[in-house]
Amino acid sequence: MTLERRLLQGAVALASAVPILAGVAGMIIGPSMAGGSAAAQNLDSHFRYLSGLLAMIGLLFLASVRRIETHGARFRLLGAIVITGGIGRALGWVEKGPPGGEHQAALVMELLVVPVLMLWQARVARNMPRK
Numbered sequence: 001m002t003l004e005r006r007l008l009q010g011a012v013a014l015a016s017a018v019p020i021l022a023g024v025a026g027m028i029i030g031p032s033m034a035g036g037s038a039a040a041q042n043l044d045s046h047f048r049y050l051s052g053l054l055a056m057i058g059l060l061f062l063a064s065v066r067r068i069e070t071h072g073a074r075f076r077l078l079g080a081i082v083i084t085g086g087i088g089r090a091l092g093w094v095e096k097g098p099p100g101g102e103h104q105a106a107l108v109m110e111l112l113v114v115p116v117l118m119l120w121q122a123r124v125a126r127n128m129p130r131k
Contacts (some may be wrong), residue, residue, distance in 0.1 A: 027088035030096065057081060069125040079118040086110025 025033050026046075034042035057078055064071035064078075089107050093099060099107075 023088075030092055057069055068121060069128040072125050073123060075118055075121045079114050082110050082114045084113075 030098055031046075036044060060074065060078055064074055068075075086107055086109075089099070089103065089110065093107070098104060
């Protein structure tokens with residue numbers, strides 16, 4: 001194993017603490033973590049960032065359609081991301097009460113539809129004839 005590889009591994013492991021801690025804090029604390037005098041700007045920034053992540057998740061799911069039986073790892077990874085987001089949304093529901101209808105529909109997608117699609121993709125991949 002090269003020194004460069006070890007240094008990269010360490011840097012990535014250390015840097016991963018930032019999104020993990022911010023993500024878990026956001027799931028538990030909610031938007032109050034954006035507080036301070038620039039709360040509206042912080043919430044806007046965070047909303048736009050998360051919207052970009054959401055768009056890319058959708059694009060990556062779409063990119064899996066053509067040969068869906070071969071994209072199990074991608075499907076599981078994207079699904080895990082979506083389900084984790086749904087858990088955060090569900091925590092907000094428990095703490096703050098039900099969100100609006102569009103967010104309730106998103107929760108159904110995140111915690112019901114996506115897991116069903118993941119299981120279905122795995123079944124299709126398992127049942128495809130081997131070449």
